[in-house]
Amino acid sequence: MGHTKTERGNGISSExxxxxxxxDDGDFEAATDGGVALKKGPWTSAEDAILINYVKKHGExxxxxxxxxxxxLRCGKSCRLRWANHLRPNLKKGAFTQEEEELIVELHSKxxxxxxxxxxxxxxxxxxxxxxxxxxxIKRRQRAGLPLYPPEVCMQALQESHTASAVNGGDKGPHDxxxxxxxxxxxxVFDNLKANQNVFPYVPELPGISASSxxxxxxxxxxxxxxxxxxxxxQKRLRGPTAFFPDYSGVVKSECPLFEQFxxxxxxxxxxxFGVSFPIGPDPxxxxxxxxxxxxxxxxxxxxxxxxxxxxxxxVKFELPSFQDPETDFSNWGTLSCLPPLLxxxxxxxxxxxxxxxxxxxSISPLNSGLLDAVFHEAKTxxxxxxxxxxxxxxxxxxxxITESSDFDICKTTRGKxxxxxxxxxxxxxxxxxxxxxxxxxxxxxxxxxETFTESHQKSEPADNVLTPEIQKAAPIQLxxxxxxxxxxxxxxxxxxxxxxDQTVMTDAxxxxxxxxxxxxxKNMEAGTSISSQEWGIGSCLWNNMPFEMSELP
DNA sequence: AAGACTGCCAACCGCAAGTGG
DNA sequence: GCCACTTGCGGTTGGCAGTCT
Numbered sequence: 001m002g003h004t005k006t007e008r009g010n011g012i013s014s015e016x017x018x019x020x021x022x023x024d025d026g027d028f029e030a031a032t033d034g035g036v037a038l039k040k041g042p043w044t045s046a047e048d049a050i051l052i053n054y055v056k057k058h059g060e061x062x063x064x065x066x067x068x069x070x071x072x073l074r075c076g077k078s079c080r081l082r083w084a085n086h087l088r089p090n091l092k093k094g095a096f097t098q099e100e101e102e103l104i105v106e107l108h109s110k111x112x113x114x115x116x117x118x119x120x121x122x123x124x125x126x127x128x129x130x131x132x133x134x135x136x137x138i139k140r141r142q143r144a145g146l147p148l149y150p151p152e153v154c155m156q157a158l159q160e161s162h163t164a165s166a167v168n169g170g171d172k173g174p175h176d177x178x179x180x181x182x183x184x185x186x187x188x189v190f191d192n193l194k195a196n197q198n199v200f201p202y203v204p205e206l207p208g209i210s211a212s213s214x215x216x217x218x219x220x221x222x223x224x225x226x227x228x229x230x231x232x233x234x235q236k237r238l239r240g241p242t243a244f245f246p247d248y249s250g251v252v253k254s255e256c257p258l259f260e261q262f263x264x265x266x267x268x269x270x271x272x273x274f275g276v277s278f279p280i281g282p283d284p285x286x287x288x289x290x291x292x293x294x295x296x297x298x299x300x301x302x303x304x305x306x307x308x309x310x311x312x313x314x315x316v317k318f319e320l321p322s323f324q325d326p327e328t329d330f331s332n333w334g335t336l337s338c339l340p341p342l343l344x345x346x347x348x349x350x351x352x353x354x355x356x357x358x359x360x361x362x363s364i365s366p367l368n369s370g371l372l373d374a375v376f377h378e379a380k381t382x383x384x385x386x387x388x389x390x391x392x393x394x395x396x397x398x399x400x401x402i403t404e405s406s407d408f409d410i411c412k413t414t415r416g417k418x419x420x421x422x423x424x425x426x427x428x429x430x431x432x433x434x435x436x437x438x439x440x441x442x443x444x445x446x447x448x449x450x451e452t453f454t455e456s457h458q459k460s461e462p463a464d465n466v467l468t469p470e471i472q473k474a475a476p477i478q479l480x481x482x483x484x485x486x487x488x489x490x491x492x493x494x495x496x497x498x499x500x501x502d503q504t505v506m507t508d509a510x511x512x513x514x515x516x517x518x519x520x521x522x523k524n525m526e527a528g529t530s531i532s533s534q535e536w537g538i539g540s541c542l543w544n545n546m547p548f549e550m551s552e553l554p
Numbered sequence: 555a556a557g558a559c560t561g562c563c564a565a566c567c568g569c570a571a572g573t574g575g
Numbered sequence: 576g577c578c579a580c581t582t583g584c585g586g587t588t589g590g591c592a593g594t595c596t
Binding site for chain 1: 580581582583584585586587590
């Protein structure tokens with residue numbers, strides 16, 4: 001920011017420009033406008049002056065006329081860009097302030113790569129600036145193996161997700177939220193699926209489910225839109241209905257305008273990103289049920305079929321959480337008050353696996369990993385920590401306990417059975433955990449063993465990020481029950497009484513974590529509904545693994 | 555000291571929405 | 576409704592500067 005290309009680009013200072021600032025160095029392109037060769041490359045101050053004068057006289061707009069009226073040998077687009085990014089008044093120059101950086105992170109967690117919209121919330125800043133800042137940040141953090149978003153932002157997003165759903169759902173109970181609008185937390189999961197598709201343990205492999213059907217469900221969800229990493233969630237600007245979801249557009253759009261965006265934005269590329277293909281001749285009805293089945297706990301069986309545990313949603317309803325509204329007043333969003341002074345220091349708490357380990361070829365680029373990626377990785381990290389903690393604490397309690405060995409052993413043994421069958425996108429959970437562990441320490445300058453990794457994390461954790469007793473309390477549930485993780489809560493049901501005991505503890509843990517209001521919702525839901533524990537398991541896992549202090553909860 | 559690497563920035567390009575005839 | 580044009584947006588590229596090895 002400190003310098004402009006105008007002065008340095010051609011090695012020609014603007015002050016060095018000679019009599020004809022418009023034809024200074026022969027830097028012309030073949031492209032012409034009406035036979036006039038248009039200049040490209042860095043702007044000179046003389047050109048700037050011309051443009052400024054023009055805008056003063058004629059105002060902004062009609063950029064193509066600039067060249068005609070002023071003789072400036074620049075195309076309209078170039079003029080507009082120059083004006084918008086450099087010449088227009090009230091532009092704020094210089095590095096982003098910490099407040100601005102925090103705001104950018106927050107906005108990006110909610111908007112994705114909507115630079116222009118983000119710029120609207122940063123007076124004096126241009127979309128280009130924000131974009132450049134973000135891209136640099138991505139690169140930096142990716143290289144450092146850090147998540148893009150600090151945990152506070154993750155938490156905030158999740159909380160807002162819940163809040164938004166409560167608002168939109170009106171008197172809906174939590175059951176309804178999960179049953180009918182189960183794209184709340186599962187949305188987060190869904191997005192994680194994309195962002196972490198090869199390391200996601202709890203999304204069943206669904207060979208018969210089209211990407212479109214999967215998307216259908218979540219395209220209308222807030223989380224998907226908000227957390228959808230840039231490349232996917234809105235590849236192109238919004239257009240009218242396309243043929244991709246012809247059967248849904250009419251139904252869904254009425255309730256979810258954003259769906260129009262998704263159905264176009266989430267096209268082939270998105271499907272490819274998910275590593276799934278579109279079935280031939282998708283049946284809309286099947287789509288609908290299948291899509292929800294994905295998140296409602298249907299488990300893929302070894303033969304590729306599904307268990308019957310997934311409820312069928314008759315009434316598919318897409319709602320638009322408030323903060324999803326493009327016109328939402330962001331001033332109403334939660335502030336970043338909970339953010340520690342330095343985002344970077346917080347980010348360091350949750351180490352992301354190195355790109356090479358967490359993502360495989362053909363999958364989403366790490367660049368596209370977004371907030372949910374961070375959320376999920378946080379979950380993994382904490383799970384690892386918890387495993388370790390419970391490991392030590394329970395070593396003597398249960399002979400032959402599954403946790404007696406290393407985390408790695410857990411992955412390969414007790415988690416193995418169901419994990420293998422529940423592997424997402426063809427990846428087994430065991431491989432996931434292997435990846436998780438190995439990835440965590442695979443960085444050349446990080447410890448390689450899971451234990452060392454855990455310890456290193458514990459050492460590096462800020463004081464306010466240490467595991468709460470509540471979180472630790474939940475850990476043994478996951479491990480000692482012999483489940484691959486909490487996401488496989490369905491197995492608890494299958495194990496009868498074991499589940500009851502586990503559920504009680506689980507519920508208490510959740511109650512502690514979520515607070516009374518939310519936990520009561522959860523309890524009610526668990527007590528009186530047919531919702532599968534699988535569904536809750538997805539959410540509870542996320543909640544359980546959130547490294548937040550209770551004081552941060554609403 | 556020199557090359558490699560990274561950060562930062564400006565600008566271009568392609569696409570799509572918006573608009574007016 | 577169609578078409579041409581303008582405008583806006585997001586992705587990408589290229590180059591300079593600073594830092595690291």
